[in-house]
Amino acid sequence: MRLADTPLPTVSLGARLRDQALGLFGSPLNITLTLVVLAALAAILPSLVQWAIIDAAFLPATPETCRAETGACWSFVIAKHSQILFGIYPPDERWRPALVCVGLLGLLIYSVRPSAWRPWLAGVWLGMLAVVQLLMGGGEFGLTPVPTTLWGGLPITLILTVVAIGLGFPLAILLALARRSDLPVIRVLSVIFIETTRALPLLSILFIASIMLPLLLPEALLPDKLVRALIALLLFAAAYMAEVIRGGLQAIPRGQYEAAEALGLGYWTTRRLVVLPQAIAIAIPALANTIIVMIKNTSLVLVVGLFDLISSGKAALADPSWNSPSAETYIFVSAIYFGLCFSFGRFADSLERRSKVAR
Amino acid sequence: MSEVSPQGGPAIEINGLHKWFGEFHALRGVDLTVQTGERIVICGPSGSGKSTLIRCVNQLERHQRGSIFVNGLEATADPKRHEAIRRNVGMVFQSFNLFPHLTVLENCTLAPIWVSKVRKVAAEERAMALLERVRIPEQASKYPGQLSGGQQQRVAIARSLCMNPKVMLFDEPTSALDPEMVKEVLDTMLALAEEGMTMLVVTHEMGFARQAADRVIFMDEGKIVETAGPAAFFDDPQHERTRSFLGQLLH
Numbered sequence: 250m251r252l253a254d255t256p257l258p259t260v261s262l263g264a265r266l267r268d269q270a271l272g273l274f275g276s277p278l279n280i281t282l283t284l285v286v287l288a289a290l291a292a293i294l295p296s297l298v299q300w301a302i303i304d305a306a307f308l309p310a311t312p313e314t315c316r317a318e319t320g321a322c323w324s325f326v327i328a329k330h331s332q333i334l335f336g337i338y339p340p341d342e343r344w345r346p347a348l349v350c351v352g353l354l355g356l357l358i359y360s361v362r363p364s365a366w367r368p369w370l371a372g373v374w375l376g377m378l379a380v381v382q383l384l385m386g387g388g389e390f391g392l393t394p395v396p397t398t399l400w401g402g403l404p405i406t407l408i409l410t411v412v413a414i415g416l417g418f419p420l421a422i423l424l425a426l427a428r429r430s431d432l433p434v435i436r437v438l439s440v441i442f443i444e445t446t447r448a449l450p451l452l453s454i455l456f457i458a459s460i461m462l463p464l465l466l467p468e469a470l471l472p473d474k475l476v477r478a479l480i481a482l483l484l485f486a487a488a489y490m491a492e493v494i495r496g497g498l499q500a501i502p503r504g505q506y507e508a509a510e511a512l513g514l515g516y517w518t519t520r521r522l523v524v525l526p527q528a529i530a531i532a533i534p535a536l537a538n539t540i541i542v543m544i545k546n547t548s549l550v551l552v553v554g555l556f557d558l559i560s561s562g563k564a565a566l567a568d569p570s571w572n573s574p575s576a577e578t579y580i581f582v583s584a585i586y587f588g589l590c591f592s593f594g595r596f597a598d599s600l601e602r603r604s605k606v607a608r
Numbered sequence: 609m610s611e612v613s614p615q616g617g618p619a620i621e622i623n624g625l626h627k628w629f630g631e632f633h634a635l636r637g638v639d640l641t642v643q644t645g646e647r648i649v650i651c652g653p654s655g656s657g658k659s660t661l662i663r664c665v666n667q668l669e670r671h672q673r674g675s676i677f678v679n680g681l682e683a684t685a686d687p688k689r690h691e692a693i694r695r696n697v698g699m700v701f702q703s704f705n706l707f708p709h710l711t712v713l714e715n716c717t718l719a720p721i722w723v724s725k726v727r728k729v730a731a732e733e734r735a736m737a738l739l740e741r742v743r744i745p746e747q748a749s750k751y752p753g754q755l756s757g758g759q760q761q762r763v764a765i766a767r768s769l770c771m772n773p774k775v776m777l778f779d780e781p782t783s784a785l786d787p788e789m790v791k792e793v794l795d796t797m798l799a800l801a802e803e804g805m806t807m808l809v810v811t812h813e814m815g816f817a818r819q820a821a822d823r824v825i826f827m828d829e830g831k832i833v834e835t836a837g838p839a840a841f842f843d844d845p846q847h848e849r850t851r852s853f854l855g856q857l858l859h
Contacts, residue, residue, distance in 0.1 A: 504705035507705060508699075510668060511701075514722060
């Protein structure tokens with residue numbers, strides 16, 4: 250029987266309430282803390298509710314509704330949600346990025362279940378990226394071509410995140426293994442790459458990719474601006490994740506390698522089936538941390554002129570007929586980031602608990 | 609299979625073996641021939657090189673001088689050769705070294721499936737038969753962390769046997785066990801010895817040596833000091849160092 254199947258001890262409601270009460274009022278320190286928190290809530294909550302709900306403007310979603318109210322201007326978010334979500338993508342074609350977002354999020358949700366982890370899932374993802382390119386870019390099957398300079402908003406954030414982490418992770422594993430290799434050339438190359446990438450700010454790497462590369466490479470060889478930013482993010486994410494995975498690798502006792510070798514397992518089989526599953530399980534909390542940072546790092550592509558979620562929100566605010574309700578817009582955008590990062594955090598947490606059962 | 613030694617040839621042939629760890633001279637010219645089906649117990653004080661010697665047999669340690677033939681295959685520096693030798697040599701470690709992220713059954717089927725390319729169903733069938741033999745088939749779906757030390761070591765033995773080895777190496781298999789669990793592991797090893805497995809066992813369990821060994825080897829300072837049948841070894845040791853070691857062991 251797995252530990253996870255063990256029923257939790259049932260605790261009566263009364264006992265649970267008593268535990269809660271003890272936690273809140275059990276000692277002088279707890280009583281003080283509880284009162285301080287209650288006072289802070291009492292000071293903040295009423296005015297927040299007043300602003301966000303009671304005095305807020307909702308429908309009809311016009312500038313006039315907002316001028317008539319003193320609170321939050323949600324009308325703007327309602328009226329502009331498609332521009333915030335999809336940036337300057339041609340309005341008539343916005344069903345395409347919408348479909349891309351639904352597809353990417355759907356496949357992500359499907360992929361987090363361990364029972365879905367089969368080799369063909371990687372193929373499905375590669376196919377998905379082809380579909381994303383086709384839907385966003387168009388030019389085939391009667392879809393109007395849309396250049397990447399017009400792509401924007403949530404699909405950009407999702408594409409950057411998924412590709413940077415999805416391709417960065419396998420690269421990170423190779424870098425981590427290379428850094429512990431017995432072959433000096435491979436080890437030195439890995440160290441140089443990781444240390445250089447970590448030593449540079451992400452902003453400067455993005456600038457190199459988008460501004461320096463066009464000066465160095467002939468136009469025919471130059472990849473698209475989005476692809477350049479993507480590669481920059483991917484390499485940056487890989488360098489950080491490689492160090493986290495290396496930390497996990499260092500925690501694996503020598504005996505594990507020796508047992509695998511004694512059974513006749515070769516280098517790659519040992520790594521794939523014995524060492525990496527344990528090392529990655531150990532590294533889950535730190536990996537999740539790095540990945541969540543990377544999800545938010547994708548917003549930095551705005552400095553090289555790509556319209557991610559935050560920059561398209563900012564662009565929407567430029568409409569002069571509205572009184573630029575920036576707090577409302579950023580709350581909306583933040584809620585989406587929060588949804589992405591928080592869900593990922595829960596996913597990492599469930600993975601961690603799953604791997605603990607097996608110990 | 610080309611790895612098979614000619615019928616009746618020695619299972620292991622070691623000549624003039626030297627091994628250094630940096631400055632430390634761990635093995636100083638060891639010669640040892642083990643016939644197929646022979647059971648050999650190696651004992652000696654810590655640092656005498658006994659573990660290093662058997663770890664050289666499956667090339668977990670590379671020797672620097674001398675030669676080792678296992679089932680007719682010479683242990684060269686070629687990693688492919690190491691894998692070929694290891695396919696016929698099982699090893700049981702002091703600290704079990706089971707794979708904690710895999711169930712007992714998965715521990716046993718990993719190498720047959722990925723090294724010998726046995727089909728999963730067949731590998732599981734054989735693993736269950738061997739878990740039966742070490743008398744823990746009911747633990748097959750548990751993880752190593754849920755088992756006692758003695759049970760883990762019996763799984764480790766079953767895991768090695770799943771590869772159908774011609775030679776089994778035991779590196780102090782009972783040293784990390786609580787006293788009450790030593791017997792269950794020794795019984796398993798005795799049963800294996802009775803079935804005619806070629807065994808090299810580093811241990812201080814002198815009862816096991818008396819009962820199962822064809823020869824007992826005493827090592828000290830990287831050399832084989834004395835080799836004898838168990839009766840002669842324990843009752844009439846020839847060397848002063850053997851005598852003092854046995855004296856310490858018995859008191």
